[in-house]
Amino acid sequence: MTPQGHLHVVILAGGSGTRFWPLSRAKRPKQFLSLAGKVSLLRATWNRARTLVPAERIWAVAPRALATAVLRELPDLRRDRLVLEPSPKDTAPAIALACSVIARIDPRAVAAIFPSDHVIRDTSAFKRAVAVARRAAAAGALVCLGIAPDRAATGFGYLKLGARPRKGVASPVLEFVEKPDAARARRFLRSGRYLWNAGMFVWRVDRFLEVLARVAPEVHAATVAVAAGSRAAWRDAPKISVDHAVMEKASGVAVVPLDAGWDDLGSWDAAARQGSPGRSGRGERVIIGSDGAVVFGGTRCVAVLDLPGVVIVDTRDALLVLPRASSEKVKSVLEAVRAAGRADLL
Amino acid sequence: MTPQGHLHVVILAGGSGTRFWPLSRAKRPKQFLSLAGKVSLLRATWNRARTLVPAERIWAVAPRALATAVLRELPDLRRDRLVLEPSPKDTAPAIALACSVIARIDPRAVAAIFPSDHVIRDTSAFKRAVAVARRAAAAGALVCLGIAPDRAATGFGYLKLGARPRKGVASPVLEFVEKPDAARARRFLRSGRYLWNAGMFVWRVDRFLEVLARVAPEVHAATVAVAAGSRAAWRDAPKISVDHAVMEKASGVAVVPLDAGWDDLGSWDAAARQGSPGRSGRGERVIIGSDGAVVFGGTRCVAVLDLPGVVIVDTRDALLVLPRASSEKVKSVLEAVRAAGRADLL
Numbered sequence: 004m005t006p007q008g009h010l011h012v013v014i015l016a017g018g019s020g021t022r023f024w025p026l027s028r029a030k031r032p033k034q035f036l037s038l039a040g041k042v043s044l045l046r047a048t049w050n051r052a053r054t055l056v057p058a059e060r061i062w063a064v065a066p067r068a069l070a071t072a073v074l075r076e077l078p079d080l081r082r083d084r085l086v087l088e089p090s091p092k093d094t095a096p097a098i099a100l101a102c103s104v105i106a107r108i109d110p111r112a113v114a115a116i117f118p119s120d121h122v123i124r125d126t127s128a129f130k131r132a133v134a135v136a137r138r139a140a141a142a143g144a145l146v147c148l149g150i151a152p153d154r155a156a157t158g159f160g161y162l163k164l165g166a167r168p169r170k171g172v173a174s175p176v177l178e179f180v181e182k183p184d185a186a187r188a189r190r191f192l193r194s195g196r197y198l199w200n201a202g203m204f205v206w207r208v209d210r211f212l213e214v215l216a217r218v219a220p221e222v223h224a225a226t227v228a229v230a231a232g233s234r235a236a237w238r239d240a241p242k243i244s245v246d247h248a249v250m251e252k253a254s255g256v257a258v259v260p261l262d263a264g265w266d267d268l269g270s271w272d273a274a275a276r277q278g279s280p281g282r283s284g285r286g287e288r289v290i291i292g293s294d295g296a297v298v299f300g301g302t303r304c305v306a307v308l309d310l311p312g313v314v315i316v317d318t319r320d321a322l323l324v325l326p327r328a329s330s331e332k333v334k335s336v337l338e339a340v341r342a343a344g345r346a347d348l349l
Numbered sequence: 350m351t352p353q354g355h356l357h358v359v360i361l362a363g364g365s366g367t368r369f370w371p372l373s374r375a376k377r378p379k380q381f382l383s384l385a386g387k388v389s390l391l392r393a394t395w396n397r398a399r400t401l402v403p404a405e406r407i408w409a410v411a412p413r414a415l416a417t418a419v420l421r422e423l424p425d426l427r428r429d430r431l432v433l434e435p436s437p438k439d440t441a442p443a444i445a446l447a448c449s450v451i452a453r454i455d456p457r458a459v460a461a462i463f464p465s466d467h468v469i470r471d472t473s474a475f476k477r478a479v480a481v482a483r484r485a486a487a488a489g490a491l492v493c494l495g496i497a498p499d500r501a502a503t504g505f506g507y508l509k510l511g512a513r514p515r516k517g518v519a520s521p522v523l524e525f526v527e528k529p530d531a532a533r534a535r536r537f538l539r540s541g542r543y544l545w546n547a548g549m550f551v552w553r554v555d556r557f558l559e560v561l562a563r564v565a566p567e568v569h570a571a572t573v574a575v576a577a578g579s580r581a582a583w584r585d586a587p588k589i590s591v592d593h594a595v596m597e598k599a600s601g602v603a604v605v606p607l608d609a610g611w612d613d614l615g616s617w618d619a620a621a622r623q624g625s626p627g628r629s630g631r632g633e634r635v636i637i638g639s640d641g642a643v644v645f646g647g648t649r650c651v652a653v654l655d656l657p658g659v660v661i662v663d664t665r666d667a668l669l670v671l672p673r674a675s676s677e678k679v680k681s682v683l684e685a686v687r688a689a690g691r692a693d694l695l
Contacts (some may be wrong), residue, residue, distance in 0.1 A: 024355045025650070025652075027443075062361060149630065192405055193487065240366060287667075287686065287689055287691050287694070288687055289685045289689070291678075291681055291682060291685060292675075299367075301668075303664075303665070303666050303667055303668055304371070304666060304667040304668065304686065304691065304694050305667075305668045306371075306667065306669045306670070306671075306682045306685070306686070307669075307670050307671070308669070308670070308671035308672075308675050308678055308679070308681070308682055309671055309674075309675040309678070310656075310659070310670060310671065310672060313670065315654070315668070315670055317668060318649075319649070320649050320650060321649055321650040321651075322649055322650065322651045322652065322655070322661070322668070323653075323654050324651075324652070324654070324656060324659065324661055324670055325652075325653070325654035325655055325656065326654075326655055326656060329638075329654050329655040332637075332654055332655070333654070335637055335654070336635050336654055338635060338650045339652075340633065340635055340650065340652070343633055343635070345633050345650065348633070348650050
């Protein structure tokens with residue numbers, strides 16, 4: 004047995020999401036889109052994982068309905084490394100299932116768990132942070148990667164630290180704080196002792212399963228049973244996030260700051276900040292008098308005149324036009340599409 | 350011989366135009382679009398003509414390249430009533446050719462000449478004005494239908510009268526005034542003695558050809574020869590509008606006011622004022638927080654959020670998005686498309 008278990012990467016490849024409609028659809032969620040570069044976010048996550056470990060130690064967890072799409076997008080993913088959730092149950096069961104499967108192969112493994120729909124620009128900084136996190140994990144900590152806030156965001160959970168975080172060091176997390184209101188978010192930003200919870204974790208699978216058994220026994224029992232072959236046990240797993248089920252209740256949680264050009268790409272506006280999407284897609288682009296206008300998707304000619312900051316999302320059967328500042332309101336469009344009886348477009 | 354010749358209608362079915370790109374294209378100009386109702390502007394012009402005369406007295410003039418499209422759009426147009434311009438030469442040769450052809454069949458005919466790309470909402474008022482114009486034409490006048498200005502438009506030529514025009518009466522035109530600048534246009538509007546030149550004319554073909562021979566002999570010679578079968582003579586006809594070639598120089602020009610909900614549909618903004626184009630096209634429409642937004646064309650779902658007054662023109666291979674207030678600038682987009690080497694989109 005190695006003194007330190009192998010590092011495995013778990014890519015959370017599931018998750019729907021409606022924020023990038025009409026480019027994203029129920030059957031083609033955000034992680035399959037090329038929102039920040041030439042390759043999809045999922046594929047970029049794979050490429051990042053490959054800088055950490057060989058392909059045979061990269062796992063993907065996804066609901067059954069996305070299995071084919073994931074394998075198509077990740078041709079180097081070993082079929083036996085794709086962990087299928089019988090149905091979507093949020094992150095706690097998905098992560099627990101993956102860790103249980105890994106634990107059966109490599110009980111001392113350290114698992115690094117990454118969402119597949121975020122952007123990380125600086126792979127070197129990312130690798131350094133994971134290395135620090137891995138050492139802390141090997142020593143027994145449940146480690147988060149935390150992002151230093153650059154604005155008083157109300158859309159993220161926060162990790163409260165006892166002191167300002169230091170680069171290259173794992174610090175204890177005092178508290179998991181749910182998405183704050185604007186006033187609290189401003190206090191967090193000023194204090195300098197809060198990091199964004201980016202949903203990236205590094206831990207020994209044995210440690211995680213031990214904590215899980217204590218703080219979320221139903222999740223533990225169900226997922227260990229499914230990992231052992233009893234797929235029916237999945238129905239007993241509650242739908243719950245890993246933050247609620249485990250992180251908020253566990254002791255020994257640490258955070259390593261990640262300063263690597265991270266963005267969760269939470270909206271069209273966020274996507275517009277990445278890359279040069281005005282020139283994305285294969286179609287002709289004519290953008291006149293429209294600073295900050297962006298066009299996503301599309302093989303057609305798209306011409307924009309005198310509409311600064313407009314977002315145009317051009318797909319075969321649906322077109323969305325809105326100002327970047329209204330990016331958070333895409334859901335109201337989806338509701339109207341659904342109300343019009345056009346669920347086929349979702 | 351009847352004391353008063355038959356009324357014939359000449360529909361000017363040619364004309365390109367780039368103001369409605371990308372719905373209009375070089376091969377499908379504005380008159381073929383359904384910009385203000387269920388049928389195309391050309392078809393609506395035909396329907397209006399049919400309230401005046403039987404089908405065998407309706408003529409269409411169009412350049413050769415549009416012949417098939419015109420016949421497809423006007424299935425009741427008799428093939429021998431389609432007068433083909435060997436090449437586009439502006440309105441003077443087109444109208445002169447049609448009048449020459451009609452004169453060979455019916456020398457005392459009165460011709461009513463209508464553009465095919467305008468909107469006229471009130472057919473009854475239109476018919477009444479044409480009846481008045483016809484009487485004045487039978488008596489020898491070259492009659493225009495003139496529109497009372499409701500704004501100081503700089504995009505039209507004006508007809509100057511000696512006094513305020515009276516409904517149902519043909520008044521002498523003192524002068525044809527070219528498109529004025531804004532200050533002059535305001536003076537014209539205030540004076541109440543100017544009407545817009547709408548490019549609609551009623552006259553006896555013999556009178557018109559007689560005046561034409563005097564004031565524009567090259568146009569007369571070329572078009573009479575083409576009407577007699579010598580198509581090659583067309584190359585001698587200058588490219589010139591009927592206003593410049595004839596109306597500005599002729600004496601005995603009269604105008605009948607037309608108050609019939611006329612609109613020349615000069616831009617997307619003008620088209621947006623007509624009908625309810627937000628619900629046009631066959632695609633789903635979701636328009637939220639966007640008063641005055643309009644969507645033209647398209648079979649796809651089009652969703653607009655928080656963009657009041659935006660115009661979206663959705664076609665198979667090109668999409669245009671602009672504020673209604675920028676409708677006059679579509680040409681700058683076309684120039685950019687051409688500069689990008691994509692003349693195929695024009």
